Amino acid sequence: MTENNISREDLRQTLPFMLGNATRLVFKKLNSALNQEGIPVMAEQLPILMVIYFQEQALTQQDIANILQKDKAGIQRSIQTLNKDGFLKIESAIEDKRKNLISLTASGKFVCEKVQTFAMAFHKSIMENFTTTEQKTFTSLLGKIAAIIEK
Secondary structure (H helix, E strand, O other): OOHHHOOHHHHHOOHHHHHHHHHHHHHHHHHHHHHHOOOOOOHHHHHHHHHHHHHOOOEEHHHHHHHHOOOHHHHHHHHHHHHHOOOEEEEEOOOOOOOEEEEEOHHHHHHHHHHHHHHHHHHHHHHOOOOHHHHHHHHHHHHHHHHHHHO
16 A cells, blocks of 8 residues: 555554554543543643642643643633632743743642552552563654654
């Protein structure tokens, strides 16, 4: 088959589509689990919460955008939503009033701790379907893919 005549099945077997599908399914499952627990946060918002949680200090919107490698406008929208929902606190920086410092509220910390529990349980439920060798191979290959892409 020529490059201009790629079948849908060939396309479905490519790395971007396979990883995209797996990510979509993981987020769908995580969103369902969060909803069942009564936690009104979407999996797509979790990276922002988790970055702040693991940094253990207030960050600027630009810091968060840089760490997540996302555009500042998209991060700002999510931050505003998470603030409105009570998971983030936004304060003006003392040294530069033009900058906002973003930190977790108690509710935000609670969500981050719950998410870690969900993530580990989900990981275990998937990985128990693979042998130890398959698990090591899988994580090694994912790491190798990331390293190749980052070059």
